[in-house]
Amino acid sequence: MIGELTDPKRRQFISEVNTLSGLNHANLISLVGYCVEGGHCALVYPFFGGGSLHDRLFPKPSSEPGADPPPEERRCAFRPLTLQERMSIIFQVAKGLCYLHDAARPPIIHRDIKSNNILLGTGSGERLHTVVADFGLASIGERVLGSAREHVVLTSHIGGTFGYMSPEYMLKGELSDKNDVYSFGVLVLEVLTGKQVLAPAASGVGWQTLVDWVRPFLQVGDDNGPVVRKQGVELPYAILDPCLREQAVEYPIRQMVMATITLAWQCVQYDYRSRPAMRDIVQYIHNLLVEAGWQRLTAMTDVSRLVNLSELPDDE
Incomplete structure (x- = not known):
């Protein structure tokens, strides 16, 4: 306070x-x-010994060889996250947000989903536990989500992190659960591309967001009439984090990654009404993991009560 x-x-x-x-x-x-x-x-x-997702994706330089690193740099000893671990992180974050939006009473809008607010345990592979943290900006969403799912309210208090905030929230103060969906989409792009959410613009003036960087790869047209490329094979291989490319050679795995990136792009659409709900996202990722043979990552997940995904990108 x-x-x-x-x-x-x-x-x-x-x-x-x-x-x-x-x-x-x-x-x-x-x-x-x-x-x-x-x-x-x-x-x-x-305490979560694995540190934040941001620190695992973008570790600070280690100390000199042989030196005992200070506590704030010990996280650099962690190896890079594998593709399986990154998909598990994405799925677990989606489940946490789905609970906030649909199961919590009253429902809650987090408002500050970002890699710094995702904490990791000390496990590895399918045992890497992930939690959403830092509810300092969370809004009790009863008046937003209580009656109509598409209802949006205006707020005079804008809080969040530039690069993750949805345009309608950042520019107009429109608050809804689709703000979190947008931030989740940015997070997925960050995890799978291995690129920072903000980077110096190529012109040398100002900053370029990750959403702006991926736009040429994923969208034909402009924000008023986007055509999202649904075929994973059309996605340039260069968009993937170099650390992941050798792990996404097999066709089912590659298709899962491409479909997940396409889903992320659907989440960051300019018009909030074009973004899927978190409950649909959970089921969609669940299906992708099962089809890729990674159903162990979906253990303890009940999607039987989630609605279908008729409006989400096709996984072809």
């Missing part, structure tokens, strides 16, 4: 803690406890 911890702010803090403490999902970080003392508030969460 910013400013003096007044009684109304204290009551708001306790109310939000009660809401967050009611969340119960394997892919959402659990709240261990909280403290309100004097003019300060604190939330206590479990």
Whole structure:
């Protein structure tokens, strides 16, 4: 909380803690406890030894050979994430967001999905546990999601991270669950391309977002009338993180990766109404993993109650 911890702010803090403490999902970080003392508030969460997804994708330079690295650089000892681990991370994040939007009561919009807010355990392969963390900007979505799924409300408080924020939220303050869908799509592109969400523009002036960088590969036309390329074979191989290319040689795996990137592009469409819902995304990725022979990554996932994906890109 910013400013003096007044009684109304204290009551708001306790109310939000009660809401967050009611969340119960394997892919959402659990709240261990909280403290309100004097003019300060604190939330206590479990420690995740694998660090953040951002640090695993973009590790800092290690110390000199033979030197004992400082604690903030020890994460560099982790090997690069494999394709299987990255697909598992994507799937687990999708399940966590689906729970927030559809199962939490009241529903919750995270508003700050980014690789820094995705924490990893110390496992590997299919045992790499992933959680969505940092609910500091989360909005209780009862008035947004309670009645009409397409309902959008306006907010005067814009919070989030540039590059991940949807255009309607960043420019007009329109708040809906599709804001999280957009951020999730950016996250997927980040994970599979291995590129930063923001990079210096080729002109040397300003910045280029990851969405702008991938647009020539994935879209024909402009934002007013996009034609998304649905055939995975049309996607240039260069868009993939070089660390993943040798792992995506076999046809079923390659098709899964291409379909996942195409799905990510559907998530970052300019018009929020063109973006799929998280519950549909979960089922779609589940199906991709099964078809690729990676059904072990879908263990403990019940998609029987999720709706079909008639409006999502075809996996051909």
